[in-house]
Amino acid sequence: MAEETPTDRKRSQRMDQLAQADRMYQDVLAGPPRSRVSRRVLLAAAGITLLSGCGTSTRADGPATPPSGTPASTSGPAPAATVSPKPVRARPTRAAHPPTRVPTQPQYYVDAGPKVIALTLDDGPSEYTAQILEVLREHSITATFCMIGRQISANAGIVRNVAAAGHHITNHTWDHSDQTKLPLKAVTAQIDRTTEAMAHIGITPTMYRAPYGAWSHTVFEAAAAAGLRPLDWSVDPADWSRPGVNRIVSTIMRTTRTGSIILDHDGGGDRSQTVAAMRIWLPRLLADGYRFTTP
Numbered sequence: 001m002a003e004e005t006p007t008d009r010k011r012s013q014r015m016d017q018l019a020q021a022d023r024m025y026q027d028v029l030a031g032p033p034r035s036r037v038s039r040r041v042l043l044a045a046a047g048i049t050l051l052s053g054c055g056t057s058t059r060a061d062g063p064a065t066p067p068s069g070t071p072a073s074t075s076g077p078a079p080a081a082t083v084s085p086k087p088v089r090a091r092p093t094r095a096a097h098p099p100t101r102v103p104t105q106p107q108y109y110v111d112a113g114p115k116v117i118a119l120t121l122d123d124g125p126s127e128y129t130a131q132i133l134e135v136l137r138e139h140s141i142t143a144t145f146c147m148i149g150r151q152i153s154a155n156a157g158i159v160r161n162v163a164a165a166g167h168h169i170t171n172h173t174w175d176h177s178d179q180t181k182l183p184l185k186a187v188t189a190q191i192d193r194t195t196e197a198m199a200h201i202g203i204t205p206t207m208y209r210a211p212y213g214a215w216s217h218t219v220f221e222a223a224a225a226a227g228l229r230p231l232d233w234s235v236d237p238a239d240w241s242r243p244g245v246n247r248i249v250s251t252i253m254r255t256t257r258t259g260s261i262i263l264d265h266d267g268g269g270d271r272s273q274t275v276a277a278m279r280i281w282l283p284r285l286l287a288d289g290y291r292f293t294t295p
Helices: 006-030 033-037 039-045 129-138 153-164 184-199 217-225 245-255 272-287
Strands: 049-051 081-083 107-110 116-124 144-147 168-171 203-205 261-265 291-293
Touching: 107 116, 107 261, 116 129, 129 153, 129 272, 153 168, 168 184, 168 203, 184 203, 184 217, 245 272, 261 272
Parallel strands: 116 144, 116 261, 116 291, 144 168
Antiparallel strands: 081 203
């Protein structure tokens, strides 16, 4: 029997973590209406963060931060990345009042009602981003694009198109390295450099996604200091590995349920399978009664 590698252990731990989050979330959904009212409280007690569509972070060891802005809406949520008429200064702007406590879990689910889900796309911008934008436009879907900083400048026009179409843009580090292996100063630099690249074209992110879904106290601390909410996912079709269009479609259709945050990729390699699969599973989910919101 082959010896388990560090990568295998990390992948196993990741799957266990997502399975625990899913069990907790489904148990609460299956409970009586009264228990659903305190869904965030119950999940927080288990150390699992659950945020509303446009809410702010809840914590397992303290009260929820009061929400700002309007509640989540499937017809027009408040944008998580805004575009200003003119480029803003290059230096990244940090939150005026950084969180006093560091989160201990990212957001795995959205909480916006029955059969409401979210779609996120990682590792862009790239040549495939425009194709995905077209698919989303055809079905009037708003998604969240988690962008790598070093790819933004060369694809500034694509980034502007993503924002102009009403999609949200999230900080996904500068070079997609495993942030848990870096000291705080380096993680902070990765976040700030990416935010700076976005600022050059008038975009201000409010969320952060760690590459590989790898989180640590240091990563949470850096994101919190930058005023960014940590975002994860709960449905992973492994489209990055190019398992085949049918496999991507079947995984998403089989594992998506109320509250799911779907992970797909518009960058990081050949994403032709991702685009082809999206043309199949997205209308199928809509036909099944699912609606899309943003985290």
